[in-house]
Amino acid sequence: MISVSIRAFLQPGFVRYLRMRGRTRNGAQQSQGGSVTLRGIVGLLAAAVSGIALPGTAYAGSFLEPAGPIASAQISHFGVISALMLIVIVPMFVVLPIVLWRYRRGGKGTYRPDWEFNWGLEILIWGVPVALVVALGTALWRQTIEGDPYRALGPNPLVVEVVALDWKFLFLYPEQGVATLDLLALPEGRPITLKLTSGTVMQSFIIPQLAGQIYAMAGMQTQLNLIADRTGDFTGRNTQYNGLGFATQSFTTRVMSPDAFASWVAATKAQGTALDADGYAKLLPSSVVNEPVLYSQFTPGLFDQVMARFAPGMFQHHGHAAMPAPPAPHQGHDHTPEAAQ
Numbered sequence: 001m002i003s004v005s006i007r008a009f010l011q012p013g014f015v016r017y018l019r020m021r022g023r024t025r026n027g028a029q030q031s032q033g034g035s036v037t038l039r040g041i042v043g044l045l046a047a048a049v050s051g052i053a054l055p056g057t058a059y060a061g062s063f064l065e066p067a068g069p070i071a072s073a074q075i076s077h078f079g080v081i082s083a084l085m086l087i088v089i090v091p092m093f094v095v096l097p098i099v100l101w102r103y104r105r106g107g108k109g110t111y112r113p114d115w116e117f118n119w120g121l122e123i124l125i126w127g128v129p130v131a132l133v134v135a136l137g138t139a140l141w142r143q144t145i146e147g148d149p150y151r152a153l154g155p156n157p158l159v160v161e162v163v164a165l166d167w168k169f170l171f172l173y174p175e176q177g178v179a180t181l182d183l184l185a186l187p188e189g190r191p192i193t194l195k196l197t198s199g200t201v202m203q204s205f206i207i208p209q210l211a212g213q214i215y216a217m218a219g220m221q222t223q224l225n226l227i228a229d230r231t232g233d234f235t236g237r238n239t240q241y242n243g244l245g246f247a248t249q250s251f252t253t254r255v256m257s258p259d260a261f262a263s264w265v266a267a268t269k270a271q272g273t274a275l276d277a278d279g280y281a282k283l284l285p286s287s288v289v290n291e292p293v294l295y296s297q298f299t300p301g302l303f304d305q306v307m308a309r310f311a312p313g314m315f316q317h318h319g320h321a322a323m324p325a326p327p328a329p330h331q332g333h334d335h336t337p338e339a340a341q
Contacts, residue, residue, distance in 0.1 A: 067209040067255070068228045070147065074212060077143045084135055087128070149214050149224045154191035157225070160184065161303040162196040164203040164216040164238065166286035167245035172303055178268045179275050181283070182251040183292035187261035188231050194224040197307050199284060204240035207253050213239065219310030228255040245288050252292065272296035277305070 066072040103109035161172040162184075171180045184207075186192055196205055196216040206213040211226035228234075237250040256264065272294035273279075279295075280302065299305075 063208040065209055067230050067232065067234055068211065068226055069153070070211045070226050071209050073143070073147055077139065077147075080139050081136065084132060084139070087132060147212060149212065149222075151225060152191065152193070153225050153227050157191035157193040158187065159193050159195065160186075162194050162205065162216065163303065163306050164196065164198040164200065164205065165283055166200050166242060167249045168283070168287065168289045169205075169236075169238075169249075169251050170199075170280075170283065172298055173265075174300075174303075176265045176269075177297050178265060178272065179295035179298040180268075181293035181295075182289045183294070184236060184251060184253040185261060185264055186228055186253065186255050187258045188228055188255050190227070190258065192226050192228070194226070195303065196222045196224065197303065199280075199306050199309075201242050202240060203238045203242055205236070206239055207234055207236035209234045210236075210253065215240070219307055221307060228253075231255045231257060243286060245286060248288050268294045269296045275299065275302070277302075280306075 063071050063074050063078075066075055101107065159174055161174060163170040163172070168182050169184075171184050173179065194205075194214075196214060197220060198216040198218045200218065202218070203216045204213055205216050205224070207226070210228055211224055214222050214224040216222060232255055234253040234255065235250055236253050238246065240246075242249070273296060275295040275298040277299060280299075
């Protein structure tokens with residue numbers, strides 16, 4: 001989970017690099033032969049280094065700026081693991097130069113060619129690693145239970161159904177009867193339950209400032225629970241490669257006060273368009289969404305119908321008919337994100 005968060009933490013610089021490369025792909029640089037490859041490598045390294053060297057770039061939108069209890073617990077766990085690992089790293093970098101200097105030729109260290117065993121050294125060599133393994137295992141065990149994405153965080157959660165598509169996310173609100181594309185609107189302070197599936201290949205869903213990573217898979221449902229304890233816009237993204245538009249597949253998580261959320265729902269119902277099976281089929285081809293799309297209503301049971309399309313036998317007893325199979329979702333992956341718009 002932490003490794004995925006760090007990957008998302010570094011991704012903005014990588015996205016900027018890919019967008020720059022996309023704009024120059026058909027330009028004059030392409031005719032310069034090998035220099036483009038060298039320049040591309042340098043640009044990629046610069047994008048990666050910028051995520052580490054510039055705090056303003058690196059921290060923005062990452063789990064290092066938590067906006068909810070789940071992300072706060074993750075950064076606390078990260079701190080505990082880092083501190084425990086320093087018990088190994090710091091002595092190694094401190095003691096190694098001392099030993100090399102003391103026992104160099106002509107140094108003050110005692111020469112003992114017949115030395116074989118020392119209880120104190122044996123206890124240190126074996127005891128510290130065993131203690132660290134126990135401490136790390138205990139910390140991981142506790143965090144795994146406390147950070148279980150399926151664990152409810154309170155009564156009366158807001159349920160949002162999430163469908164991962166190629167280079168975009170569809171959010172369905174069964175309680176409110178509205179839907180959005182690439183915009184996840186949430187009320188502040190209320191428990192949220194996200195039910196996820198995929199209408200295409202497997203994807204990895206994450207909102208670093210609010211919660212950890214969870215996979216969305218076709219024909220299956222996963223779950224992620226979270227709470228946002230402050231308002232604002234937070235970036236969510238897919239961290240599982242799924243084609244040329246992968247680097248641009250992000251969405252806005254907009255946390256607002258409960259009253260503002262109620263007003264947003266009313267406004268969406270008044271001005272959005274309806275989403276039915278035909279409208280969903282139009283979303284299946286690979287494409288990049290530049291602006292969020294609002295839907296005033298959607299076909300009831302759409303989420304189950306999406307899953308039934310990949311696993312029809314599992315949903316027959318629910319009475320949900322599977323959607324007609326549209327064209328293969330990846331047939332458009334031979335073009336660039338710009339061409340898919």
